[in-house]
Amino acid sequence: MPNKNFQTFFDCGFSKIRAGTFNTDNDKDAFFVESEFFIDRSKLELKIKEIIVSLESNSNEYINSINLMLDSTKMLSIGISLSKKLYGSKLKQENVKFLVQEAKQEILKYYTSHNIAHIIINNYRIDGNNYSSLPNEAECHFLSLDIIFICLPTDLILYFKDIFSKSNILVDQIICTSYAKSINYKNNLNLNDHVSFIDVGFNKTSIISYLNEKIIAINILPIGSNHITKDISKVLKINLDKSEQAKLNFDQNPEILNKKNASQNILKKIIFARTEEILELCKKSIKSNLFLTNMPKMILTGEGSRILAYKYKDEISSPNNINFLEETLEDICQSGFKFISQPNKQEVVVVPKKSTKQGFFEKLFHLFR
Numbered sequence: 117m118p119n120k121n122f123q124t125f126f127d128c129g130f131s132k133i134r135a136g137t138f139n140t141d142n143d144k145d146a147f148f149v150e151s152e153f154f155i156d157r158s159k160l161e162l163k164i165k166e167i168i169v170s171l172e173s174n175s176n177e178y179i180n181s182i183n184l185m186l187d188s189t190k191m192l193s194i195g196i197s198l199s200k201k202l203y204g205s206k207l208k209q210e211n212v213k214f215l216v217q218e219a220k221q222e223i224l225k226y227y228t229s230h231n232i233a234h235i236i237i238n239n240y241r242i243d244g245n246n247y248s249s250l251p252n253e254a255e256c257h258f259l260s261l262d263i264i265f266i267c268l269p270t271d272l273i274l275y276f277k278d279i280f281s282k283s284n285i286l287v288d289q290i291i292c293t294s295y296a297k298s299i300n301y302k303n304n305l306n307l308n309d310h311v312s313f314i315d316v317g318f319n320k321t322s323i324i325s326y327l328n329e330k331i332i333a334i335n336i337l338p339i340g341s342n343h344i345t346k347d348i349s350k351v352l353k354i355n356l357d358k359s360e361q362a363k364l365n366f367d368q369n370p371e372i373l374n375k376k377n378a379s380q381n382i383l384k385k386i387i388f389a390r391t392e393e394i395l396e397l398c399k400k401s402i403k404s405n406l407f408l409t410n411m412p413k414m415i416l417t418g419e420g421s422r423i424l425a426y427k428y429k430d431e432i433s434s435p436n437n438i439n440f441l442e443e444t445l446e447d448i449c450q451s452g453f454k455f456i457s458q459p460n461k462q463e464v465v466v467v468p469k470k471s472t473k474q475g476f477f478e479k480l481f482h483l484f485r
Contacts, residue, residue, distance in 0.1 A: 121141055122137045122179075123138050123183065124138075124179050125453060126184055127452065128184065128185065129187070129318065129419070130157075130317065131318040132150060132151055132153055133151040133163050133164060134445050135148070135150070135168075135182075135449065136149075136450070136452075137171045138453045139175075147174040148449055153360070161282070168285070181285060181288045182280060182287060183452055184277075184289070184290050185448075187294050188320070188336075189319055190230075190272075191266065191269075191320075191336050192227065192266070193266055193267075193334035193335070194264070194267065195262065195265075196263050197260060197263070198215045198263070199258065199259060199261075200258075201257065201258055202259055206254070207242065207255070211256075211259055212261065215263075216235060216464055219263050227267055230268065230269055231270045231290065232265055232266075233268050233291065234264075234265070234291075235264075235265055235463070237261055237464065238462065240259070240261060241262070242254060242256050242260075243258055244258075249461050249462075273287075293451075294317075294322040295324060296452050297315065297443070299451070299460070300450065300451035301417065301441060302326060305415075309412070310332075311414075312324065312325040312326075312402050312413070312414050313414075313415045314395075314416050314417070316340055316341055316420030316421040317418050317419065318340050318420065319339075319340045320336055320338055320339070320340050321337040321398060321418075321420070323335045323336075323398055325402060325405060335405065337398065339393075340394075341363075341420025343394075344391065344420075344423070345359045345360045347386050348362055348363055352383075362383060363387060366384060366387055366423065391423070398414070399411060402414075411437045413439065414437050414439065415439050415441050416440050417441045421440060
């Protein structure tokens with residue numbers, strides 16, 4: 117096979133697997149595959165293998181390693197601030213590395229069931245002044261860092277690593293899907309000021325809020341589109357598979373409604389009642405974290421938001437604050453690719469991609485992308 121430099125990304129959601137492989141020398145040379153929607157996870161390993169075979173066939177390249185994109189209801193966002201006296205010496209990256217490593221050890225000590233996926237330096241406070249990036253060779257008496265750790269459950273990561281290892285594929289880097297998507301969409305839409313990305317998944321809804329370039333808050337709600345499916349199943353007394361189909365096709369007069377003597381209006385009320393609840397919980401979370409009187413712009417994404425097409429926007433509360441982003445398979449995979457390939461001055465790379473002769477701290481992580 118030709119020796120091309122491909123990077124592969126697998127977004128392993130609860131109800132769908134998406135994957136893309138990119139030629140790093142020409143990102144237009146890319147291939148994408150996704151599974152059908154599923155609830156039965158007993159065939160998850162088979163679905164992943166089928167996607168691997170498809171990508172290898174399309175790219176004419178063997179896949180030896182992948183970058184794994186995950187979200188979880190048990191994902192954690194942990195903020196920590198640490199400081200160090202420098203007594204007027206020149207500020208260097210080594211000073212920052214020391215504090216980051218100290219913070220990392222604290223997280224590993226107290227959150228033993230989680231794996232650190234992302235380390236974000238949200239603010240540098242130097243002698244009482246705030247900076248979004250590290251100043252060059254500034255004199256410093258007192259340095260403080262505000263750091264955000266995004267952590268995913270270790271057992272979930274090991275579960276997927278085991279599946280890929282059976283195909284002799286290594287996992288290079290773990291990426292939080294909703295975090296990577298929010299960065300990509302924020303950059304693509306050139307959004308500033310306050311903006312919150314609400315990613316509605318199968319069993320969870322993630323909320324990532326920004327003020328200009330800084331992440332203000334990350335929150336995970338254990339509620340998603342599957343709760344709408346369960347509501348339909350309970351009210352109409354049909355199984356989950358039929359409920360899912362009714363939900364996805366509620367504006368197309370699905371056959372199941374005729375069989376249950378249920379009107380389209382009843383189905384619509386079921387769907388929008390739960391949807392209103394999810395949006396209200398999101399708004400409360402945003403307000404409590406941002407301490408705002410007015411709601412910021414909200415961008416609604418994710419598979420679970422597709423039932424809220426623009427033609428139904430006026431039927432939900434505060435529609436002017438909400439924008440719907442119709443994302444594609446390519447959008448999701450490209451979010452992972454851009455996250456890896458494009459610089460991010462706030463992100464600390466936890467694991468270096470290549471083994472080189474390095475000092476003590478560099479063996480643990482690279483400071484910046």
